[in-house]
Amino acid sequence: MSPSSSSSSPLQKVQLTNNIAVTSLIGLLGIIIVFIYNTAFSKGFFTCNRYILNTYLYILMAFVLISLEVLAFDLNQVDILQYFGSIWSFIITLIIVIGSLIVTMSINPRNVLLKHISWLVFVGILGVLVYPAYLRSKDKNTLLPVLLSLTAILVIFSLVAFIRPDLISFSWGPILMFLLIGVIVTHLIFLATINKRSNNQNMKYVKGVSYFIIVLFIFFVMYDTKKIIVGAKQCKEMTADYINQSLGVIIDAVNIFQSLVNVTN
Numbered sequence: 475m476s477p478s479s480s481s482s483s484p485l486q487k488v489q490l491t492n493n494i495a496v497t498s499l500i501g502l503l504g505i506i507i508v509f510i511y512n513t514a515f516s517k518g519f520f521t522c523n524r525y526i527l528n529t530y531l532y533i534l535m536a537f538v539l540i541s542l543e544v545l546a547f548d549l550n551q552v553d554i555l556q557y558f559g560s561i562w563s564f565i566i567t568l569i570i571v572i573g574s575l576i577v578t579m580s581i582n583p584r585n586v587l588l589k590h591i592s593w594l595v596f597v598g599i600l601g602v603l604v605y606p607a608y609l610r611s612k613d614k615n616t617l618l619p620v621l622l623s624l625t626a627i628l629v630i631f632s633l634v635a636f637i638r639p640d641l642i643s644f645s646w647g648p649i650l651m652f653l654l655i656g657v658i659v660t661h662l663i664f665l666a667t668i669n670k671r672s673n674n675q676n677m678k679y680v681k682g683v684s685y686f687i688i689v690l691f692i693f694f695v696m697y698d699t700k701k702i703i704v705g706a707k708q709c710k711e712m713t714a715d716y717i718n719q720s721l722g723v724i725i726d727a728v729n730i731f732q733s734l735v736n737v738t739n
Contacts, residue, residue, distance in 0.1 A: 492549050499542050506535045520583055520714035525706035532720035536597045537727065543601030544608045558606050561665035567603065568658070574599055575721065583715035593717045600728050607735040616738040624731050628723070631692050635699035642700045650697060653690055657683065684736035691726045691733075698722030 514520060514528040547554070557563055578592040611617040635642055661683070668676060705719050
């Protein structure tokens with residue numbers, strides 16, 4: 475075996491693994507789309523039938539699309555890390571995310587095509603935000619533990635909400651939003667003063683806040699899961715909206731993923 479072929483072997487293995495992952499995800503995406511088409515629509519519009527199942531199909535589809543986007547970036551070695559890390563990039567990103575979220579949620583679910591286009595744009599934006607965390611986790615060989623931890627958190631605390639919805643109150647909403655806004659403001663202050671501290675101090679801050687965010691979004695997962703449960707009971711054909719219902723859990727998962735990467739690196 476020549477030195478050149480030996481040195482390229484690990485890279486070829488990584489590319490093969492990524493190609494297999496992409497192919498598998500595309501196959502899974504096709505299956506999800508078929509299920510959604512057959513169960514979520516009646517006469518071209520959302521139906522109340524199998525409400526919870528359809529909502530989670532949209533959540534799963536978002537996860538698959540984000541994974542495909544991240545892997546596509548990785549395979550093509552897209553470099554976007556230079557655009558993250560400054561206070562202005564954080565502010566611009568925040569405006570884009572909130573703006574696209576508001577637009578998506580404000581579109582009438584009866585306008586099926588426009589609703590889905592806006593949702594796909596929003597999911598695409600989340601994919602861009604996930605990519606830097608994915609690269610850091612991949613470089614540190616912590617991607618699998620992070621994904622397993624994320625899956626466990628989502629499954630366990632969603633089950634808690636389904637088994638004991640009485641333990642979860644919608645009065646949590648304002649409190650959770652207040653804490654989230656507090657985290658955002660604190661992070662803005664951190665970015666504005668980042669050069670006044672040592673790298674070690676900055677890393678300790680990031681890890682500490684990341685633990686707090688994980689706990690915060692665990693409560694969001696339970697809160698958003700209960701919204702799905704109640705939404706299924708109160709569903710009306712004219713207002714059925716699996717896309718809006720799915721957004722909460724999708725955002726929760728993205729934030730938990732990024733924070734898990736921070737605490738494991």
